[in-house]
Amino acid sequence: xxxxxxxxxxxxxxxxxxxxxxxxxxxxxxxxxxxxxxxxxxxxxxxxxxxxxxxxxxxxxxxxxxxxxxxxxxxxxxxxxxxxxxxxxxxxxxxxxxxxxxxxxxxxxxxxxxxxxxxxxxxxxxxxxxxxxxxxxxxxxxxxxxxxxxxxxxxxxxxxxxxxxxxxxxxxxxxxxxxxxxxxxxxxxxxxxxxxxxxxxxxxxxxxxxxxxxxxxxxxxxxxxxxxxxxxxxxxxxxxxxxxxxxxxxxxxxxxxxxxxxxxxxxxxxxxxxxxxxxxxxxxxxxxxxxxxxxxxxxxxxxxxxxxxxxxxxxxxxxxxxxxxxxxxxxxxxxxxxxxxxxxxxxxxxxxxxxxxxxxxxxxxxxxxxxxxxxxxxxxxxxxxxxxxxxxxxxxxxxxxxxxxxxxxxxxxxxxxxxxxxxxxxxxxxxxxxxxxxxxxxxxxxxxxxxxxxxxxxxxxxxxxxxxxxxxxxxxxxxxxxxxxxxxxxxxxxxxxxxxxxxxxxxxxxxxxxxxxxxxxxxxxxxxxxxxxxxxxxxxxxxxxxxxxxxxxxx
Numbered sequence: 001x002x003x004x005x006x007x008x009x010x011x012x013x014x015x016x017x018x019x020x021x022x023x024x025x026x027x028x029x030x031x032x033x034x035x036x037x038x039x040x041x042x043x044x045x046x047x048x049x050x051x052x053x054x055x056x057x058x059x060x061x062x063x064x065x066x067x068x069x070x071x072x073x074x075x076x077x078x079x080x081x082x083x084x085x086x087x088x089x090x091x092x093x094x095x096x097x098x099x100x101x102x103x104x105x106x107x108x109x110x111x112x113x114x115x116x117x118x119x120x121x122x123x124x125x126x127x128x129x130x131x132x133x134x135x136x137x138x139x140x141x142x143x144x145x146x147x148x149x150x151x152x153x154x155x156x157x158x159x160x161x162x163x164x165x166x167x168x169x170x171x172x173x174x175x176x177x178x179x180x181x182x183x184x185x186x187x188x189x190x191x192x193x194x195x196x197x198x199x200x201x202x203x204x205x206x207x208x209x210x211x212x213x214x215x216x217x218x219x220x221x222x223x224x225x226x227x228x229x230x231x232x233x234x235x236x237x238x239x240x241x242x243x244x245x246x247x248x249x250x251x252x253x254x255x256x257x258x259x260x261x262x263x264x265x266x267x268x269x270x271x272x273x274x275x276x277x278x279x280x281x282x283x284x285x286x287x288x289x290x291x292x293x294x295x296x297x298x299x300x301x302x303x304x305x306x307x308x309x310x311x312x313x314x315x316x317x318x319x320x321x322x323x324x325x326x327x328x329x330x331x332x333x334x335x336x337x338x339x340x341x342x343x344x345x346x347x348x349x350x351x352x353x354x355x356x357x358x359x360x361x362x363x364x365x366x367x368x369x370x371x372x373x374x375x376x377x378x379x380x381x382x383x384x385x386x387x388x389x390x391x392x393x394x395x396x397x398x399x400x401x402x403x404x405x406x407x408x409x410x411x412x413x414x415x416x417x418x419x420x421x422x423x424x425x426x427x428x429x430x431x432x433x434x435x436x437x438x439x440x441x442x443x444x445x446x447x448x449x450x451x452x453x454x455x456x457x458x459x460x461x462x463x464x465x466x467x468x469x470x471x472x473x474x475x476x477x478x479x480x481x482x483x484x485x486x487x488x489x490x491x492x493x494x495x496x497x498x499x500x501x502x503x504x505x506x507x508x509x510x511x512x513x514x515x516x517x518x519x520x521x522x523x524x525x526x527x528x529x530x531x532x533x534x535x536x537x538x539x540x541x542x543x544x545x546x547x548x549x550x551x552x553x554x555x
Contacts, residue, residue: 169281185244190251199282200290209257218300219261245271442547451549460523471533
């Protein structure tokens with residue numbers, strides 16, 4: 001059973017009005033504070049920032065008015081007028097040019113006419129002067145003319161007389177018939193003691209046809225040179241030249257030797273038998289071809305000589321043969337001694353009759369063969385060697401013509417005669433010619449006497465040495481870059497002593513070059529500059545140094 005409590009009666013304070021007033025007051029203050037803060041911020045921004053200016057709106061541009069197009073003008077008529085005017089001016093300019101050209105031509109003709117008239121006036125004045133001359137002048141001129149006429153008639157009579165006495169000459173020309181040929185012949189004349197290449201007059205002797213022959217022998221080499229030279233001339237429809245052997249009655253041996261040398265020309269050669277009295281007219285000689293032939297034959301002889309020196313057991317020793325310097329350069333081969341036939345004669349100095357009066361070249365190392373024809377038509381100087389008739393040019397050294405009375409020539413090393421001995425034995429030399437007394441020093445001292453370091457198994461290193469040769473002294477020129485005076489050797493008559501002194505100076509020069517190397521040695525080449533008056537000294541020096549090991553060359 002629920003019991004109800006009794007209600008208490010108490011006095012309570014009412015708080016609602018106080019709290020309500022407080023809350024309202026706080027709310028009002030908060031709102032007030034917020035408004036004040038916002039107002040303060042607004043004032044601060046208004047003070048710091050300048051007032052913003054608002055641009056005025058741009059006024060719209062007025063529209064551009066497009067100009068109205070101008071009316072087009074027709075210029076075609078004006079262009080036609082200008083074109084017609086241009087053509088008219090060009091025609092007028094061309095006409096003016098033609099007039100100017102005519103005036104210039106007329107002026108030139110007038111100038112030439114004036115010159116011609118002046119020349120005519122000068123001629124007339126000269127003729128007037130001659131006409132006004134004295135009668136003595138006319139007589140003198142008449143006598144001179146008559147004298148010239150008489151001389152011309154005498155010369156004509158002399159020429160006619162010589163032509164009547166002259167034997168008829170015959171020419172060998174290719175036959176142009178049905179079985180003929182257009183090929184040009186290479187004339188090879190076979191005589192008793194030589195083979196002559198005509199018309200250049202290159203003479204080859206028996207020594208040129210001794211072994212070794214082969215394709216490099218002098219005759220075959222000369223024929224190849226002629227063939228190449230003629231083919232290079234550009235003559236059409238003639239074919240290759242071929243050798244034509246012209247055999248004289250006493251040229252049987254030389255013909256056989258030439259046939260052996262032309263072993264490779266079996267199907268390309270011909271021959272013609274001609275008697276001794278018949279004179280043959282060969283074509284004119286070619287100077288350029290003659291020079292090339294001399295060089296070719298010289299080179300072939302040098303090669304042959306080198307082969308013979310390299311194989312003495314096969315081809316025999318040739319110590320009894322040596323070279324003598326000629327006056328005009330080159331060498332004259334001398335020696336051999338005994339009587340021999342054509343193929344066995346040694347070093348005959350050949351001389352073919354060339355077609356022009358000059359010497360074409362010196363003889364080679366291994367035989368004769370100069371082309372020489374005296375311009376005055378005189379005969380060659382006769383000589384005798386190996387029991388046969390030979391010919392020596394007038395300027396050959398006396399050592400080459402040192403022939404005794406029985407037609408034999410002994411060893412040149414054994415003959416050291418004086419001028420009187422030479423005169424008694426038919427020597428062409430004179431006592432005044434010092435070159436005629438010079439003999440190679442190698443005859444007494446042996447080969448390579450000036451190069452003691454040269455051995456058969458060593459190799460030579462050639463080096464030039466320059467020498468200036470005059471009539472009184474020989475000057476050994478210093479090498480480039482070497483200081484010091486030039487060394488001189490006086491020539492006082494004893495040329496052999498001067499040569500010894502020169503060799504000593506050359507040995508000193510060789511010592512300054514240093515060691516050549518193992519199995520090598522220095523081989524100086526004497527390059528000589530000959531001054532006026534030094535030709536005789538140079539010839540003696542060239543003869544004395546033959547076989548010494550020092551080669552002498554003329555610059």
